Amino acid sequence: MRIDQHRLQRDLEELGQIGYVEGRGVTRLALTEEDLQGRQWLIEKMQEAGMQVRVDAAANVIGRLPAPGEGAQVLAIGSHLDTVPQGGRFDGALGVLAGLECARVLNENGVSLPWDLEVINFTDEEGHHYAGTFGSRAMVGERLTEEMRRQKVEGVPTLTEDLNRVGLDPGRIGEARRDPGEIRAYLELHVEQGNRMESGGIDLAPVTGIVGIYRYVVTVFGMANHAGTTPMASRSDALVAAAPVFYLLPEWARARTESMVATIGQVTVEPGAVNIIPSQCRFSVELRSLQSGNMARIRDRLIEWLDEHVEADVQTVYEKDGVELDADLIEIISNAGCAEGLNTVPLASGAGHDAQTFAPVVPTGMIFVPSRGGLSHCPEEYSEPEWVANGAQVLLRTVLELAAKDA
Ligand SMILES: [Zn+2]
Known part of the structure; x- marks a missing residue:
């Protein structure tokens, strides 16, 4: 037939x-x-x-x-x-x-x-x-x-x-x-x-x-201030605080298993001017894997790192297994x-x-x-x-x- x-x-x-x-x-x-x-x-x-x-x-x-x-x-x-x-x-x-x-x-x-x-x-x-x-x-x-x-x-x-x-x-x-x-x-x-x-x-x-998809929005907090008059030692720069996550997250995913992927596809800073130290850095995190355990592990590791190193808020967009x-x-x-x-x-x-x-x-x-x-x-x-x-x-x-x- x-x-x-x-x-x-x-x-x-x-x-x-x-x-x-x-x-x-x-x-x-x-x-x-x-x-x-x-x-x-x-x-x-x-x-x-x-x-x-x-x-x-x-x-x-x-x-x-x-x-x-x-x-x-x-x-x-x-x-x-x-x-x-x-x-x-x-x-x-x-x-x-x-x-x-x-x-x-x-x-x-x-x-x-x-x-x-x-x-x-x-x-x-x-x-x-x-x-x-x-x-x-x-x-x-x-x-x-x-x-x-x-x-x-x-x-x-x-x-x-x-x-x-x-x-x-x-x-x-x-x-x-x-x-x-x-x-x-x-x-x-x-x-x-x-x-x-x-x-x-x-x-x-x-x-x-x-594959399952886990998505989050992470906001890292700092303090806005004048980019010219604030010395490097006394800054609280939200972008700089968040930056390690941008290379750590892909490393964690790669180390976990070859088949999982992790992506930060959106990054914004507030207030977002050339002469102001960023007070907030907000970025998306997307994890994909066939095994939900992989995604949960990377999510927990991310939250742990943020807790230890910065002031941050993590919102779950969704977790689809x-x-x-x-x-x-x-x-x-x-x-x-x-x-x-x-x-x-x-x-x-x-x-x-x-x-x-x-x-x-x-x-x-x-x-x-x-x-x-x-x-x-x-x-x-x-x-x-x-x-x-x-x-x-x-x-x-x-x-x-x-x-x-x-x-
Ligand atoms: Zn379709």
Whole structure:
């Protein structure tokens, strides 16, 4: 059984026109006019494919091919149609459209699966409104009422406001929750968004795990004073006090394990004038690792150092743990890639995905295909038609393999 590569390409191109501006890529921010157009387009495609379509309380679009029996579990294939500002045509869209293509092929071939098959477009994976992966987190029953009322930046509506605007009742968000036991497995196909695959000649990657992210804002305090008349010996310079952290943090991370990363990407000083000694130095700290213990260790070490050496305040932005994906699914995806004659190598994901939400509660599998030049979240984002087709075909094989196991 083969997916229709040309039909999938046509879908990617058609959807890629929605929110597209020449030279500026695709902008479909969650629940904006462009995103709503994309959703409408998807609903029509799902209906044409013979699926039953519903929109849940978190605005997730769910297309379903029912199994013949009653009370069956669900096999969910998902990703997201929303994009970052001036993003590409593949991030998220590929996963939803490949799921749709699988559903079409299965339906056309009259295959009856041992579970209902659902293809899901999750709301606001990219975090236009707030923290991202909103739709999938609502589905696993995370408590979101507080977060839905928070405004990320001036001018962007809250999720509560936007859900209201599209005719949903934010007070009923709890109804989006599904019992994890109802979901047999969650599968997601995605572009790699890095260049390990293309540069390494890897065609296909079962994803082994998704890194966790811990983020903080650190403020180190000093005392503002005249830069000309205050002698060096009597200064309390916040920037100088903070400076050792800028080289110590990367050293701690490197010493901990080769696979973890630590980044200080933003630094500001107050009051921020050439002739005033800084009274405050504020900087971001981001830690990423598959193992949460690594991030916790570096966080504790940072706090310890600050306590001993400077006057400082540390605010936690969030601590999202890393997840390992399901071992059986990694093996099934690996075998499917090899059976298609693809150079298949397992990889960990350095970016977050909806799959991360499901992995702790549902058997979760993820498939990567290469991104040209490793570029993503930009208009240049591109994956060759052949790579796209490989990913979708392996997704279909994975569904069939799982069906054979469960039958
Ligand atoms: Zn994505």
